[in-house]
C-alpha cells in the first residue's frame with residue numbers, strides 16, 4: 001500500500017487519450033511487440049515438446065513448408081495491422097491512422113477503429129463456434145425425432161439440462177426432452193426479436209445476469225449479436241459510429 005509521502009518522480013505510464021486530433025504514437029509499442037515474435041530458429045531451440053521439433057525437422061527434410069516458415073516470411077509484420085489501426089470495413093478505405101492522418105475518411109479515430117476491429121473479431125469467433133454448435137443442435141433435433149440413426153445415450157445429461165431449463169419432464173421420453181432442448185438452443189441461437197435468452201437464464205450466475213440487465217447487455221441471440229457489430233461499422237461512412245459532425249458531409 002502506498003504511504004502518504006509517496007514519491008511522484010516515476011513515470012506513471014498513464015495511457016494517452018485521443019482528444020480532438022491528438023495522436024498516440026504507437027510505433028514504439030509495435031516495435032517492442034514485433035521484437036517479441038519467435039522465429040523458426042527460436043521454435044527449434046525452445047519448443048518444450050520435442051515432437052514439435054521432430055515434426056518441423058522432418059517437414060524441412062521433405063521440403064514441406066510449415067507455418068513457422070510462412071510466419072518468418074511475413075516479417076516485418078504490418079505496423080498498422082499490428083497496432084489495430086488499419087480499417088478496411090468500408091469501400092472508402094482502407095484507412096490507416098498516422099500522425100498526419102489521425103482519422104479515417106469517415107472520421108473514425110484510432111479508438112473507434114480498434115474497437116470496431118475487436119468487436120468484429122469477436123463476432124467472427126461467435127460465428128465460428130456457433131456454426132459448429134448449430135450442426136450439433138440440428139443433429140440432436142434429428143436424433144430426437146428418429147430422423148438420423150443416432151441413439152441418445154446421455155440420459156442423465158438430458159435430464160440435467162431439462163431441469164436447468166425448467167422443462168416439465170414427467171411422462172416424457174428422453175428423446176422428446178432432447179427435442180425440446182434442441183429447439184431452445186436453436187431459438188437462442190437464431191432469435192430475431194428481443195426476448196428471454198433461455199440458455200443464459202438457465203446457466204449464467206444470477207448476479208452476472210443482473211449486471212448485464214442493468215447495462216442492457218443481454219444478448220438477443222448469437223445470430224443477432226454477430227449481425228450487429230458487422231452492420232454498424234458498415235454505416236461508418238454515413239457518420240454513424242464516428243463523430244456527429246461527419247454526417248454533415250452528406251454521405252448518407
Ligand code: SF4
Nearest residue numbers: 087090093095104106
Ligand atoms: S469505415 Fe471509415 S476508417 Fe474504415 S475504411 Fe471506411 S472510411 Fe476508412
